Amino acid sequence: HSIYLSLVLLNIASISNMKSACLSLLLVSVCWALPFRQSGFMDFMMEDEPGSGSPMPPVFKPRTPTPPPVLPEGPDGHFCPFRCQCHLRLASAIKFLKECLFFFFQTLILVNNKITIIHAKAFSSLINLERLYLSKNLLKDVPANIPKSLQELRIHENQINKIKKSSFAGMANVIVMELGSNPLSSSGVDNGAFADLKRVSYIRIADTNITSIPKGLPSSLFELHLDGNKITKVTADSLKGLKNLSKLGLSHNEISVVENGSLANMPHLRELHLDNNMLTSVPSGLAEHKYIQVIYLHTNKIAAVGTEDFCPPGYNTKKAMYSGISLFSNPVPYWEVQPITFRCVFDRSAIQLGNYRKK
Ligand SMILES: *[C@@H]1O[C@H](CO)[C@@H](O)[C@H](O)[C@H]1NC(C)=O
Ligand SMILES: *[C@@H]1O[C@H](CO)[C@@H](O)[C@H](O)[C@H]1NC(C)=O
Protein backbone atom coordinates (compact mmCIF):
# COMPACT_ATOMS: atom_id res chain seq x y z
CA HIS A 1 0.00 0.00 0.00
CA SER A 2 0.96 3.52 -0.58
CA ILE A 3 -0.35 6.26 1.55
CA TYR A 4 -1.53 9.76 0.98
CA LEU A 5 -1.75 12.12 3.89
CA SER A 6 -3.61 15.35 4.25
CA LEU A 7 -2.42 17.29 7.21
CA VAL A 8 -4.69 19.92 8.60
CA LEU A 9 -2.73 22.39 10.61
CA LEU A 10 -4.89 24.57 12.76
CA ASN A 11 -4.41 27.96 14.28
CA ILE A 12 -0.81 28.52 13.66
CA ALA A 13 -0.28 31.86 15.25
CA SER A 14 2.76 32.91 13.39
CA ILE A 15 5.51 34.02 13.10
CA SER A 16 8.45 36.38 13.12
CA ASN A 17 6.82 39.52 14.51
CA MET A 18 3.49 41.08 15.31
CA LYS A 19 2.88 42.19 11.77
CA SER A 20 3.05 38.69 10.48
CA ALA A 21 0.10 36.85 9.23
CA CYS A 22 -1.94 34.64 11.44
CA LEU A 23 -2.76 31.55 9.52
CA SER A 24 -6.07 30.28 10.68
CA LEU A 25 -6.03 27.22 8.53
CA LEU A 26 -3.19 25.57 6.77
CA LEU A 27 -4.02 22.55 4.75
CA VAL A 28 -1.14 20.55 3.47
CA SER A 29 -1.05 17.49 1.35
CA VAL A 30 1.83 15.16 1.48
CA CYS A 31 2.23 11.92 -0.27
CA TRP A 32 4.70 9.23 -0.97
CA ALA A 33 4.82 5.69 -2.12
CA LEU A 34 6.28 3.66 0.68
CA PRO A 35 4.65 0.65 2.28
CA PHE A 36 2.49 1.83 5.15
CA ARG A 37 4.39 1.27 8.36
CA GLN A 38 4.14 2.88 11.75
CA SER A 39 7.37 4.78 12.26
CA GLY A 40 8.69 7.63 14.34
CA PHE A 41 7.52 9.84 11.59
CA MET A 42 3.91 8.90 12.28
CA ASP A 43 4.08 9.72 15.95
CA PHE A 44 3.51 13.35 15.19
CA MET A 45 0.10 12.64 13.86
CA MET A 46 -3.26 11.84 15.21
CA GLU A 47 -6.48 10.94 13.52
CA ASP A 48 -8.89 13.75 12.97
CA GLU A 49 -12.33 12.73 14.07
CA PRO A 50 -14.82 13.70 11.43
CA GLY A 51 -17.60 15.94 12.64
CA SER A 52 -16.04 16.83 15.97
CA GLY A 53 -17.11 20.40 16.38
CA SER A 54 -14.52 22.02 18.57
CA PRO A 55 -10.84 22.14 17.67
CA MET A 56 -8.81 19.40 19.22
CA PRO A 57 -5.97 20.12 21.58
CA PRO A 58 -2.45 20.18 20.25
CA VAL A 59 -1.01 16.73 19.85
CA PHE A 60 2.37 17.53 18.43
CA LYS A 61 5.31 16.08 20.29
CA PRO A 62 8.39 16.57 18.19
CA ARG A 63 11.13 14.05 18.57
CA THR A 64 14.64 14.13 17.29
CA PRO A 65 14.50 15.04 13.65
CA THR A 66 15.16 12.23 11.26
CA PRO A 67 16.19 12.72 7.67
CA PRO A 68 13.41 11.97 5.20
CA PRO A 69 13.59 8.50 3.74
CA VAL A 70 14.67 8.13 0.16
CA LEU A 71 11.55 7.56 -1.84
CA PRO A 72 10.99 5.22 -4.70
CA GLU A 73 9.44 6.95 -7.65
CA GLY A 74 6.20 5.95 -9.29
CA PRO A 75 6.18 4.96 -12.94
CA ASP A 76 5.64 8.58 -13.98
CA GLY A 77 8.37 9.91 -11.77
CA HIS A 78 5.91 11.13 -9.13
CA PHE A 79 5.70 10.12 -5.56
CA CYS A 80 2.00 9.53 -5.18
CA PRO A 81 0.46 7.09 -7.60
CA PHE A 82 -2.23 5.99 -5.15
CA ARG A 83 -4.61 7.69 -2.79
CA CYS A 84 -5.19 6.32 0.63
CA GLN A 85 -6.04 9.25 2.83
CA CYS A 86 -5.67 10.10 6.48
CA HIS A 87 -6.70 13.37 8.04
CA LEU A 88 -4.42 14.60 10.76
CA ARG A 89 -4.28 17.53 13.03
CA LEU A 90 -1.15 19.14 14.33
CA ALA A 91 -0.03 22.01 16.40
CA SER A 92 3.38 23.55 16.33
CA ALA A 93 3.30 22.94 12.66
CA ILE A 94 6.18 25.13 11.68
CA LYS A 95 8.67 23.06 13.62
CA PHE A 96 7.19 19.87 12.33
CA LEU A 97 7.44 21.06 8.78
CA LYS A 98 10.97 22.27 9.15
CA GLU A 99 12.22 19.07 10.60
CA CYS A 100 10.41 16.43 8.74
CA LEU A 101 8.39 17.13 5.73
CA PHE A 102 9.80 19.69 3.38
CA PHE A 103 11.07 17.03 1.13
CA PHE A 104 7.62 15.66 0.46
CA PHE A 105 5.55 18.72 -0.27
CA GLN A 106 4.01 18.72 -3.68
CA THR A 107 0.92 20.69 -2.78
CA LEU A 108 0.66 23.57 -0.36
CA ILE A 109 -2.77 25.05 0.24
CA LEU A 110 -3.02 28.33 2.13
CA VAL A 111 -6.39 29.41 0.78
CA ASN A 112 -8.73 31.74 2.61
CA ASN A 113 -6.51 33.21 5.29
CA LYS A 114 -5.40 36.72 6.04
CA ILE A 115 -1.86 36.40 4.78
CA THR A 116 -0.43 39.77 3.82
CA ILE A 117 3.26 39.03 3.43
CA ILE A 118 5.23 35.91 2.59
CA HIS A 119 8.86 35.83 3.59
CA ALA A 120 11.34 35.74 0.72
CA LYS A 121 12.64 32.37 1.84
CA ALA A 122 9.34 30.85 2.91
CA PHE A 123 9.26 28.26 0.17
CA SER A 124 12.96 27.79 -0.39
CA SER A 125 13.11 24.31 1.19
CA LEU A 126 10.14 22.99 -0.74
CA ILE A 127 12.21 21.67 -3.56
CA ASN A 128 9.50 19.38 -4.87
CA LEU A 129 6.61 21.81 -4.63
CA GLU A 130 4.32 21.51 -7.63
CA ARG A 131 1.10 23.23 -6.58
CA LEU A 132 0.81 26.38 -4.51
CA TYR A 133 -2.66 27.67 -3.71
CA LEU A 134 -2.70 31.14 -2.15
CA SER A 135 -6.13 32.35 -3.18
CA LYS A 136 -8.35 34.47 -0.93
CA ASN A 137 -5.67 36.20 1.07
CA LEU A 138 -4.42 39.77 1.32
CA LEU A 139 -1.20 39.45 -0.65
CA LYS A 140 -0.01 42.56 -2.46
CA ASP A 141 2.63 40.75 -4.50
CA VAL A 142 3.35 37.43 -6.08
CA PRO A 143 5.75 35.76 -3.60
CA ALA A 144 9.42 35.78 -4.54
CA ASN A 145 11.72 32.78 -4.88
CA ILE A 146 9.09 30.22 -5.66
CA PRO A 147 10.69 26.79 -6.23
CA LYS A 148 11.48 25.99 -9.83
CA SER A 149 9.51 22.77 -9.53
CA LEU A 150 6.21 24.67 -9.34
CA GLN A 151 3.62 23.70 -11.94
CA GLU A 152 0.51 25.45 -10.68
CA LEU A 153 0.07 28.79 -8.97
CA ARG A 154 -3.35 29.94 -7.85
CA ILE A 155 -3.35 33.38 -6.34
CA HIS A 156 -6.75 34.82 -7.25
CA GLU A 157 -8.73 37.02 -4.87
CA ASN A 158 -5.80 38.81 -3.31
CA GLN A 159 -4.72 42.46 -3.29
CA ILE A 160 -2.17 42.29 -6.09
CA ASN A 161 -2.29 45.52 -8.08
CA LYS A 162 0.73 44.95 -10.28
CA ILE A 163 2.13 42.01 -12.24
CA LYS A 164 5.74 42.97 -12.73
CA LYS A 165 8.22 41.76 -15.25
CA SER A 166 10.04 40.04 -12.40
CA SER A 167 6.94 38.52 -10.80
CA PHE A 168 7.31 35.14 -12.45
CA ALA A 169 11.07 35.08 -12.90
CA GLY A 170 12.39 31.55 -13.15
CA MET A 171 8.99 29.84 -13.10
CA ALA A 172 9.88 27.84 -16.15
CA ASN A 173 7.76 24.82 -15.23
CA VAL A 174 4.48 26.51 -14.41
CA ILE A 175 1.61 25.12 -16.46
CA VAL A 176 -1.40 26.70 -14.72
CA MET A 177 -1.57 30.31 -13.57
CA GLU A 178 -4.69 31.70 -11.90
CA LEU A 179 -4.61 35.42 -11.15
CA GLY A 180 -8.26 36.51 -11.25
CA SER A 181 -10.07 38.94 -8.96
CA ASN A 182 -7.08 41.04 -8.05
CA PRO A 183 -7.22 44.85 -8.15
CA LEU A 184 -5.21 45.11 -11.36
CA SER A 185 -5.85 48.36 -13.18
CA SER A 186 -5.33 49.36 -16.82
CA SER A 187 -1.55 49.36 -16.51
CA GLY A 188 -1.49 46.52 -14.02
CA VAL A 189 0.38 44.00 -16.14
CA ASP A 190 3.87 44.82 -17.42
CA ASN A 191 4.69 44.00 -21.03
CA GLY A 192 6.34 40.60 -21.16
CA ALA A 193 5.45 39.79 -17.55
CA PHE A 194 4.66 36.22 -18.59
CA ALA A 195 7.71 35.71 -20.78
CA ASP A 196 9.49 33.42 -18.30
CA LEU A 197 6.60 30.98 -18.20
CA LYS A 198 7.93 28.89 -21.02
CA ARG A 199 5.61 25.94 -20.46
CA VAL A 200 2.44 27.67 -19.32
CA SER A 201 -0.68 26.36 -21.00
CA TYR A 202 -3.44 28.02 -18.94
CA ILE A 203 -3.64 31.63 -17.75
CA ARG A 204 -6.69 33.17 -16.17
CA ILE A 205 -6.94 36.85 -15.30
CA ALA A 206 -10.66 37.36 -14.85
CA ASP A 207 -12.64 40.00 -12.98
CA THR A 208 -9.97 42.66 -12.74
CA ASN A 209 -9.82 46.16 -14.22
CA ILE A 210 -7.25 45.59 -16.97
CA THR A 211 -8.17 47.45 -20.14
CA SER A 212 -6.12 45.53 -22.69
CA ILE A 213 -4.91 42.00 -23.41
CA PRO A 214 -1.45 41.62 -21.78
CA LYS A 215 1.43 41.86 -24.27
CA GLY A 216 4.06 39.21 -24.83
CA LEU A 217 2.05 36.14 -23.82
CA PRO A 218 3.97 32.84 -24.14
CA SER A 219 3.47 30.85 -27.32
CA SER A 220 2.88 27.69 -25.28
CA LEU A 221 -0.55 28.96 -24.19
CA PHE A 222 -3.47 26.65 -24.79
CA GLU A 223 -6.18 28.51 -22.86
CA LEU A 224 -6.44 32.19 -22.02
CA HIS A 225 -9.31 33.44 -19.87
CA LEU A 226 -9.71 37.20 -19.63
CA ASP A 227 -13.42 37.42 -18.89
CA GLY A 228 -14.98 40.13 -16.76
CA ASN A 229 -12.35 42.80 -17.32
CA LYS A 230 -12.50 46.26 -18.90
CA ILE A 231 -10.81 45.36 -22.18
CA THR A 232 -11.96 47.73 -24.93
CA LYS A 233 -10.21 46.33 -28.00
CA VAL A 234 -8.74 43.09 -29.28
CA THR A 235 -5.49 44.01 -30.99
CA ALA A 236 -3.88 41.58 -33.43
CA ASP A 237 -0.49 42.43 -31.98
CA SER A 238 -1.32 41.16 -28.50
CA LEU A 239 -2.19 37.73 -29.91
CA LYS A 240 0.88 37.36 -32.07
CA GLY A 241 2.58 33.97 -31.92
CA LEU A 242 -0.20 32.23 -29.97
CA LYS A 243 -0.04 29.32 -32.37
CA ASN A 244 -1.32 26.77 -29.88
CA LEU A 245 -4.11 28.83 -28.37
CA SER A 246 -7.28 26.81 -28.45
CA LYS A 247 -9.64 28.70 -26.12
CA LEU A 248 -9.91 32.44 -25.65
CA GLY A 249 -12.37 33.88 -23.15
CA LEU A 250 -13.20 37.58 -23.46
CA SER A 251 -16.81 37.62 -22.23
CA HIS A 252 -18.09 40.54 -20.15
CA ASN A 253 -15.62 43.15 -21.30
CA GLU A 254 -16.11 46.43 -23.16
CA ILE A 255 -14.79 45.32 -26.52
CA SER A 256 -16.04 47.29 -29.49
CA VAL A 257 -13.29 46.38 -31.96
CA VAL A 258 -11.62 43.13 -32.96
CA GLU A 259 -8.76 44.13 -35.25
CA ASN A 260 -8.34 42.44 -38.60
CA GLY A 261 -5.73 39.71 -38.32
CA SER A 262 -6.51 38.87 -34.70
CA LEU A 263 -7.98 35.49 -35.57
CA ALA A 264 -5.23 34.74 -38.06
CA ASN A 265 -2.72 35.05 -35.22
CA MET A 266 -4.40 32.15 -33.42
CA PRO A 267 -4.59 29.53 -36.20
CA HIS A 268 -5.61 26.69 -33.87
CA LEU A 269 -8.33 28.51 -32.00
CA ARG A 270 -11.41 26.36 -31.42
CA GLU A 271 -13.45 28.41 -29.01
CA LEU A 272 -13.86 32.18 -28.74
CA HIS A 273 -16.11 33.88 -26.19
CA LEU A 274 -16.94 37.49 -27.04
CA ASP A 275 -20.42 37.67 -25.54
CA ASN A 276 -21.50 40.62 -23.39
CA ASN A 277 -19.36 43.21 -25.13
CA MET A 278 -19.99 46.22 -27.38
CA LEU A 279 -19.30 44.72 -30.80
CA THR A 280 -21.25 46.26 -33.66
CA SER A 281 -20.29 43.62 -36.23
CA VAL A 282 -19.17 40.00 -36.43
CA PRO A 283 -15.34 39.92 -36.07
CA SER A 284 -13.47 39.55 -39.35
CA GLY A 285 -11.51 36.43 -40.16
CA LEU A 286 -14.00 33.80 -39.00
CA ALA A 287 -14.79 32.59 -42.51
CA GLU A 288 -11.11 32.04 -43.30
CA HIS A 289 -10.34 30.37 -39.98
CA LYS A 290 -9.90 26.63 -40.38
CA TYR A 291 -10.60 25.32 -36.90
CA ILE A 292 -12.92 27.61 -35.01
CA GLN A 293 -15.97 25.71 -33.84
CA VAL A 294 -17.54 27.75 -31.07
CA ILE A 295 -18.11 31.50 -31.18
CA TYR A 296 -20.18 33.35 -28.60
CA LEU A 297 -21.38 36.75 -29.74
CA HIS A 298 -24.60 37.12 -27.77
CA THR A 299 -25.44 40.32 -25.90
CA ASN A 300 -23.54 42.72 -28.12
CA LYS A 301 -24.63 45.53 -30.43
CA ILE A 302 -24.39 43.65 -33.69
CA ALA A 303 -26.91 45.24 -36.06
CA ALA A 304 -26.29 43.19 -39.21
CA VAL A 305 -25.00 39.72 -40.11
CA GLY A 306 -23.71 39.05 -43.65
CA THR A 307 -23.77 35.73 -45.47
CA GLU A 308 -19.96 35.58 -45.55
CA ASP A 309 -19.39 36.48 -41.91
CA PHE A 310 -18.98 32.92 -40.60
CA CYS A 311 -18.40 30.60 -43.53
CA PRO A 312 -16.12 30.66 -46.58
CA PRO A 313 -17.78 31.15 -49.97
CA GLY A 314 -17.17 27.57 -51.17
CA TYR A 315 -18.13 24.47 -49.27
CA ASN A 316 -15.72 22.26 -47.33
CA THR A 317 -12.77 24.62 -47.10
CA LYS A 318 -13.14 24.69 -43.33
CA LYS A 319 -11.44 21.85 -41.47
CA ALA A 320 -14.03 21.85 -38.70
CA MET A 321 -17.73 22.72 -38.78
CA TYR A 322 -19.17 25.04 -36.15
CA SER A 323 -20.75 23.37 -33.18
CA GLY A 324 -21.87 26.56 -31.44
CA ILE A 325 -22.72 30.08 -32.61
CA SER A 326 -24.64 32.41 -30.32
CA LEU A 327 -26.08 35.66 -31.59
CA PHE A 328 -29.11 36.29 -29.40
CA SER A 329 -29.60 39.59 -27.61
CA ASN A 330 -28.21 41.62 -30.50
CA PRO A 331 -30.13 44.32 -32.35
CA VAL A 332 -29.98 42.39 -35.64
CA PRO A 333 -33.53 41.28 -36.57
CA TYR A 334 -33.08 37.53 -36.62
CA TRP A 335 -35.52 37.02 -39.50
CA GLU A 336 -33.17 39.08 -41.68
CA VAL A 337 -30.26 36.70 -41.17
CA GLN A 338 -30.08 34.44 -44.25
CA PRO A 339 -30.07 30.69 -43.47
CA ILE A 340 -27.17 30.28 -45.90
CA THR A 341 -25.04 32.30 -43.47
CA PHE A 342 -24.70 29.10 -41.44
CA ARG A 343 -23.88 26.68 -44.24
CA CYS A 344 -20.77 25.44 -42.44
CA VAL A 345 -22.52 24.74 -39.16
CA PHE A 346 -22.80 21.13 -38.05
CA ASP A 347 -26.42 21.25 -36.96
CA ARG A 348 -29.21 23.82 -36.79
CA SER A 349 -29.37 23.38 -33.03
CA ALA A 350 -25.83 24.75 -32.85
CA ILE A 351 -27.13 28.24 -33.70
CA GLN A 352 -28.69 30.41 -31.03
CA LEU A 353 -30.27 33.40 -32.70
CA GLY A 354 -33.43 34.52 -30.97
CA ASN A 355 -34.94 37.85 -30.18
CA TYR A 356 -33.38 41.06 -29.12
CA ARG A 357 -35.00 42.38 -26.01
CA LYS A 358 -34.41 45.95 -24.94
CA LYS A 359 -33.79 46.21 -21.23
C1 LIG B 1 -12.32 48.11 -10.54
O1 LIG B 1 -12.56 49.49 -10.45
C2 LIG B 1 -13.76 49.82 -9.77
C3 LIG B 1 -14.00 51.31 -9.89
O2 LIG B 1 -12.82 52.01 -9.68
C4 LIG B 1 -13.65 49.35 -8.33
O3 LIG B 1 -14.82 49.65 -7.62
C5 LIG B 1 -13.43 47.85 -8.33
O4 LIG B 1 -13.23 47.39 -7.01
C6 LIG B 1 -12.22 47.49 -9.16
N1 LIG B 1 -12.16 46.05 -9.29
C7 LIG B 1 -11.15 45.34 -8.83
C8 LIG B 1 -11.22 43.86 -8.99
O5 LIG B 1 -10.20 45.86 -8.29
C1 LIG C 1 2.26 23.45 -29.23
O1 LIG C 1 1.66 22.20 -28.96
C2 LIG C 1 2.40 21.10 -29.45
C3 LIG C 1 1.57 19.85 -29.23
O2 LIG C 1 1.01 19.83 -27.97
C4 LIG C 1 3.74 21.06 -28.75
O3 LIG C 1 4.51 19.98 -29.21
C5 LIG C 1 4.47 22.35 -29.00
O4 LIG C 1 5.67 22.38 -28.28
C6 LIG C 1 3.62 23.54 -28.58
N1 LIG C 1 4.25 24.78 -28.99
C7 LIG C 1 4.71 25.64 -28.09
C8 LIG C 1 5.30 26.87 -28.65
O5 LIG C 1 4.66 25.44 -26.91
Ligand SMILES: *[C@@H]1O[C@H](CO)[C@@H](O)[C@H](O)[C@H]1NC(C)=O
Ligand atom coordinates in the same frame (compact mmCIF):
# COMPACT_ATOMS: atom_id res chain seq x y z
C1 LIG D 1 -10.72 45.01 -41.98
O1 LIG D 1 -11.26 44.12 -42.92
C2 LIG D 1 -12.47 44.58 -43.49
C3 LIG D 1 -13.02 43.48 -44.33
O2 LIG D 1 -12.03 42.69 -44.89
C4 LIG D 1 -12.21 45.84 -44.29
O3 LIG D 1 -13.41 46.32 -44.83
C5 LIG D 1 -11.65 46.88 -43.33
O4 LIG D 1 -11.30 48.04 -44.04
C6 LIG D 1 -10.43 46.35 -42.64
N1 LIG D 1 -10.05 47.29 -41.61
C7 LIG D 1 -8.80 47.66 -41.42
C8 LIG D 1 -8.55 48.64 -40.33
O5 LIG D 1 -7.89 47.23 -42.09
